[in-house]
Amino acid sequence: MEICDELRSFEATGVYRLDGTGTSTGATFLDPVRLLNGSYQRFRVVPSAYYSRSFEPPRQLGDPETEQPEKRKKRKRNQKPKPKELNAMERIAEARHQEARTLLLSAHESLIKDKYLLEHLSKMIEGKEHTLDVGSGPENNFIELGTSWRAPFYEITICFRKPLVLGNGEGSFHAQRTSFPLFNSIISVEAIDEAEGEFQNKRYILPRGSCFLMSDFKRVQDLIPGSSDEGYNLIVVDPPWENGCVRQKEAYPTLPNRYLLYLPVQELAHTAGALLVLWITNREKLRMFVEKELLPSWGVKDPTVFYWLKVKPDGSLIGDLDLFHHRPYECLLLGYINVNTDAKQELNFKLLEGSQVIMSVPGAHSRKPPLEKLLSEYIPGPKPPRCLELFARELFPRWTSWGNEPLHFQDSVYFSEK
């Protein structure tokens, strides 16, 4: 594809394949806002609300103006001089990093060389700083509300626009308001376009064809479909891994790694096969647990690793590629469930072939870019695929989103009306 065609396609889809420019890195640049906006007709995701971190004033480490005293103390405690020698685990992690490094550098180089894309990138983030609705109050804390004794009594009222066929044959719509228990109940948005939910004076924009279950891990079994051909073809899992990062601890609770062994992934997979995507952190101990215990227990063999390389609006990396504890990239492990990968001739999808690099400007802390478009050709089973995100914080059309706060990024403060 010519660069101009690729850019045009990027404008429409939010996906820019850098391989088209002559490199063979399997590198793709994503614009999550464009990808998300494909899901909405009457609303749009506001770039400055999505890319909120790019709008924050740069924080100086150790700057007393911006750093809270508690954090300052913690940082000092953590500032013990590091032993020069790496321990055995760190050496394995370093070897993995060296393996990934060439691919990451080559992908990043292809981004930096692409002056058209770079120009686009700076425009993508452009815009006024997003001001939240005055008087709309703080965002609802679903994690807290879901654990309160009142949780069974909370209801969300959803206004759906449903089709109406008039006597003269013309189509119109009527609005229907329905209340649902907010926690522990599966809610589907069947309407002609996005629906609007109301809960505790806050408004939520719900894409057409999305579905969600807001519950704790203990109730994840409620997602298992009645029959296995109603299972999912794409399953994305983004667990709240235990991690020393203070910022993460403040953002959401974590789960002990071993709990993940109880996720009913096989029961959730479609009989015609599923592509499983698992986000992991760069901790070597976690990677070993995932490869040796977790993925085998879910029936996933020989995973392929993809990398998400995070860049700034000017195209540079968000941090030093070689900084040991703060890599500017995260890993995703991908593999198949219920698919015989040897029976190539019978497959109606492309098998994963080697590592790929996804690049994007990151949004809020721990928010991952939408993956369905990028992965569509690798998803087995009927088309369009049935998709599921476990530990989700947002909704997509045709996806089921589960977690203890799947409405988090659906708050109307992240949207504007078209």
Ligand code: SAM
């Ligand atoms: N994929 C999300 C995104 O892109 O924004 C980020 C998910 S974040 C890594 C993990 C999520 O798991 C958080 O929303 C957290 O609140 C949720 N979580 C933590 N403990 C949970 C539990 N016991 N049951 C359900 N969800 C839980």
